[in-house]
Amino acid sequence: MIQLKGAVAPRRALAAGALLVASVFGATSAMAQGSPIRVGLMLPSTGTYAALGTAITNGFKLHVAEQGGKLAGRNVEYFTVDDESDPSKATENANKLVKRDKVDVLVGTVHSGVALAMAKVARENKTLLIVPNAGADELTGPLCAPTLFRTSFTNWQPAYAMGKVTAQKGHKKVVTLTWKYAAGLQAVEGFKEAFEQSGGKIVKEMTLPFPNVEFQPFLTEIAALKPDAVYVFFAGAGAAKFARDYHAAGLKNSIPLYASGFLTDGTLEAMGEAGKGLQTTLHYADGLDNKKDAAFRLSYAKTYKLQPDVYAVQGYDAAQLLRAGLAAANGDISQKDVIIKAMEAAKIDSPRGTFTLSKAHNPVQDIYLREAQGGQNKVIGTPLKALADPARGCKM
Known part of the structure; x- marks a missing residue:
């Protein structure tokens, strides 16, 4: 009887311990499931x-x-x-x-x-x-x-698409302008890659510090260079000011302006007349x-x-x-x-x-070609479908 009790007692203790562990684990799991993300x-x-x-x-x-x-x-x-x-x-x-x-x-x-x-x-x-x-x-x-x-x-995706579009429109010489930071510089590189692949030439790459919006010296130089077109990367309030300044300088009707879609997304109202007709490339558009x-x-x-x-x-x-x-x-x-x-x-x-x-x-x-019409970035084409970034340098 003493041996039997001795054998049963450890088993009961083990069972009780296992039950306690299970209970604690269950409570922890329940708390994990119930707590907010x-x-x-x-x-x-x-x-x-x-x-x-x-x-x-x-x-x-x-x-x-x-x-x-x-x-x-x-x-x-x-x-x-x-x-x-x-x-x-x-x-x-x-x-x-x-x-x-x-x-x-x-x-x-x-x-x-x-x-x-x-x-x-x-x-x-x-x-x-x-x-x-x-x-x-x-x-x-x-x-x-x-x-x-x-x-x-990626900065490369819409910019690369616009490089293709600009070349297809017959432009041969382009000036680029952007803030001097990662997004702008990489967008210019993406545009340049596609444009030069299609036989185009970048005659000058211009930059200014982020978020500087003193564009006048660059507009004066663009007017003197007389390129076939201009490609820019700007977004937000700075984008709206650039479009207004470009229009006020009298360049909009003589030197076509192209950009990644961030130039006109969320900024058309602030651009007013200056935004009308601008063409951009992006992965979203109005009228899809x-x-x-x-x-x-x-x-x-x-x-x-x-x-x-x-x-x-x-x-x-x-x-x-x-x-x-x-x-x-x-x-x-x-x-x-x-x-x-x-x-x-x-x-x-x-x-x-x-x-x-x-x-x-x-x-x-897909990357869409959009045109600013009636305060919207209306889709007018899809120059590149299912475009994947080259992911250069990714070792994953």
């Missing part, structure tokens, strides 16, 4: 790109709202930081979200220089990062990583013939009393991509490998048209 929005809310940051935020939150305020059954909690489009503050700001606020996923940003610093912080902390705008080629090139995804574009875009535009307008632009689309698709990953993991953010694989394989039903992701985690997407 912590999303860190690191976007500009002041300065030149403030309107862009607002549109991205609106788009992201709109998709979450359409899912009942949840992603894969999990509530979403937002943590925000104004990155001020300032690369010198980027590391500190990203660390606030990752280390102080313990976010599960970083979403940002607009400025390419800021995004490069964000990518470094995300990689060091193994934090999921979704880039809803910044087109820095490096992000899905040399800095590509399993945890880094982009729902927008697809049901998703019609539903998105209606929902966005009802919610925010505004018409959406490309930035809103990119934010919306960032939420769509995150939901695809979470759904595969049944909302369990800790299953990072499952989430990543699902995001890599996702086919996003976007307002821009359905797109997939390249091996470098960048959208493979």
Whole structure:
């Protein structure tokens, strides 16, 4: 009897211990499943790109709202930081979200220089990062990583398409002008690659510091050089001022102006007469013939009393991509490998048209030719379909 009791007692103790472990594990798992997904929005809310940051935020939150305020059954909690489009503050700001606020996923940003610093912080902390705008080629090139995804574009993509379009229009000599920062310089390189492949020549590459908007000296030089056309990369308030200055200088009717679509997205109202007829290339346009875009535009307008632009689309698709990953993991953010694989394989039903992701985690997407008509960037053609960035330097 003593031996029997001795044998039973350890078994009971083991069973009780196992039950306790299971209970604790179950409670922990339940808490993990019940706690909100912590999303860190690191976007500009002041300065030149403030309107862009607002549109991205609106788009992201709109998709979450359409899912009942949840992603894969999990509530979403937002943590925000104004990155001020300032690369010198980027590391500190990203660390606030990752280390102080313990976010599960970083979403940002607009400025390419800021995004490069964000990518470094995300990689060091193994934090999921979704880039809803910044087109820095490096992000899905040399800095590509399993945890880094982009729902927008590379600077190369729309610029390369415009290089093709400009050459097809018969222009042989072009002057380029941009802010001297990653986005502008890479856009010029993409344009130049396609334009020169088609036999064109860049007669002069001009730059000015970001966010300087004193364009007059450059306009005077453009008038003296008399190129066949001008290609520029500007966005936000600076883009609107450039278009107005170009028009006021009397150049619009004599030297055609072309650009990546950021010149006119969200800026046509501020441009007024100067914006009419401008042609740009981008992965989104007004007048696309697809049901998703019609539903998105209606929902966005009802919610925010505004018409959406490309930035809103990119934010919306960032939420769509995150939901695809979470759904595969049944909302369990800790299953990072499952989430990543699902995001890599996702086919996003976007307002821009359905797109997939390249091996470098960048959208493979159609690039549209748009013309500013009646305050909209109307689609007038699709010069390149399913354009994939070359992802030069990506070792993933």
